[in-house]
Amino acid sequence: MENRKRIYADNAATTPVSKEVIDAMEPCFRELWGNPSSLHTDGQRARELVEAARAKVAAAIGAEPSEIYFTSCGSESDNWAIKGAAHMLGGKRKRIVTSKIEHHAVLHTCAALEKEGFEVVYVGVDERGVIRMDELRAAVDENTSLVAIMMANNEIGTVEPIREIAEIAHEKGALMFTDAVQAVGNIPVNVKELGVDMLALSGHKIHAPKGIGALYIRRGVRVRNLIDGGGQEKGKRGGTENVPYIVGLGVAIEAAVARLPEMERVRVLRNKLIDGLLTLPYSRLNGDRELRLPGNANLSFSYVEGEGLLLLLDMAGVSASTGSACSSNSLEASHVLLSIGVDIEDAHGSLRFSLSHENTEEDVDAIVKAVRESVERLRAMSPIYPAK
Numbered sequence: 017m018e019n020r021k022r023i024y025a026d027n028a029a030t031t032p033v034s035k036e037v038i039d040a041m042e043p044c045f046r047e048l049w050g051n052p053s054s055l056h057t058d059g060q061r062a063r064e065l066v067e068a069a070r071a072k073v074a075a076a077i078g079a080e081p082s083e084i085y086f087t088s089c090g091s092e093s094d095n096w097a098i099k100g101a102a103h104m105l106g107g108k109r110k111r112i113v114t115s116k117i118e119h120h121a122v123l124h125t126c127a128a129l130e131k132e133g134f135e136v137v138y139v140g141v142d143e144r145g146v147i148r149m150d151e152l153r154a155a156v157d158e159n160t161s162l163v164a165i166m167m168a169n170n171e172i173g174t175v176e177p178i179r180e181i182a183e184i185a186h187e188k189g190a191l192m193f194t195d196a197v198q199a200v201g202n203i204p205v206n207v208k209e210l211g212v213d214m215l216a217l218s219g220h221k222i223h224a225p226k227g228i229g230a231l232y233i234r235r236g237v238r239v240r241n242l243i244d245g246g247g248q249e250k251g252k253r254g255g256t257e258n259v260p261y262i263v264g265l266g267v268a269i270e271a272a273v274a275r276l277p278e279m280e281r282v283r284v285l286r287n288k289l290i291d292g293l294l295t296l297p298y299s300r301l302n303g304d305r306e307l308r309l310p311g312n313a314n315l316s317f318s319y320v321e322g323e324g325l326l327l328l329l330d331m332a333g334v335s336a337s338t339g340s341a342c343s344s345n346s347l348e349a350s351h352v353l354l355s356i357g358v359d360i361e362d363a364h365g366s367l368r369f370s371l372s373h374e375n376t377e378e379d380v381d382a383i384v385k386a387v388r389e390s391v392e393r394l395r396a397m398s399p400i401y402p403a404k
């Protein structure tokens with residue numbers, strides 16, 4: 017086992033930084049370390065790099081460069097979009113509409129706003145994880161400042177009908193924000209086609225480093241400043257720019273979009289993985305077969321604990337993720353799985369695999385073998401497993 021290569025199937029958690037990104041970033045540490053706000057040549061070279069990266073991010077999502085604001089991560093972009101819009105419009109419009117299956121960066125931001133006196137409506141989803149449009153339509157009213165619905169779910173990969181949701185938001189004069197952290201690089205993302213006012217993305221999910229993200233804010237949309245400071249990012253998000261990481265994000269997103277055609281191969285691999293895992297007794301797929309991100313497979317295995325399974329897989333050299341957001345003490349099942357109607361036992365026995373373009377058919381075969389062996393081992397020890 018020592019010299020076998022590990023199989024990484026947790027790309028929805030983070031991705032390795034690509035060589036092209038490292039190569040693009042390195043000169044920013046060694047030679048091009050100027051402050052983009054400085055007027056001398058050292059500064060202006062850094063400024064050019066930042067603006068070239070901004071143009072790349074904009075081009076990748078169909079925006080104008082002036083509509084892209086760099087942040088420190090996806091969570092920061094989520095916080096800024098939601099709090100920034102709520103605080104800007106909150107005097108008149110006190111309601112925010114979101115969903116029950118958002119990332120915690122959205123859910124906890126909304127919870128913080130509830131403490132401030134905002135009203136948040138959490139719309140439910142169907143068994144595939146798709147927003148219940150009737151509930152959404154009923155929730156969005158003249159008092160709504162913002163509708164915040166993710167473009168693709170990080171646990172079960174469900175892709176939401178953002179364009180339709182944006183239309184509903186706009187009919188009532190609300191702003192539309194989407195967390196597209198999981199969508200970017202996996203499926204086409206175009207802010208104009210989606211009709212969104214704000215969109216969040218993150219570097220480390222697309223082979224750039226951790227600690228860099230961006231927020232698209234459509235021209236004309238006004239949100240509260242995030243960081244008051246030296247006037248960077250048009251005065252909305254102060255702080256000297258993280259030039260190397262911004263450059264890295266630009267290269268990464270350009271490469272991710274160029275690789276989109278390859279995601280069809282990832283989808284085929286993912287389907288092979290799902291088919292292989294569903295041959296195990298008492299296994300089921302969570303979410304929809306087709307309406308999901310190309311690399312995402314989320315399955316429940318009855319009569320096993322997700323954490324135990326994860327550890328056995330890890331020993332077998334496979335990195336995956338539990339569907340349940342178990343922290344060491346709290347046995348809290350995944351809010352996403354519960355929202356799509358998975359019962360609490362199965363929610364605790366679920367695993368997420370997220371493949372990338374770097375995974376191979378051999379990886380898939382090895383994952384299926386490792387899961388089969390691990391599940392059999394755990395079930396052999398289970399007092400409640402019926403088919404011994």
Ligand SMILES: *Cc1c(COP(=O)(O)O)cnc(C)c1O
Binds near residue numbers: 119121169197228
């Ligand atoms: C990873 C993720 C985030 C958070 O991004 P960070 O850069 O890690 O802060 C937000 N939303 C979704 C859907 C994610 O998958």
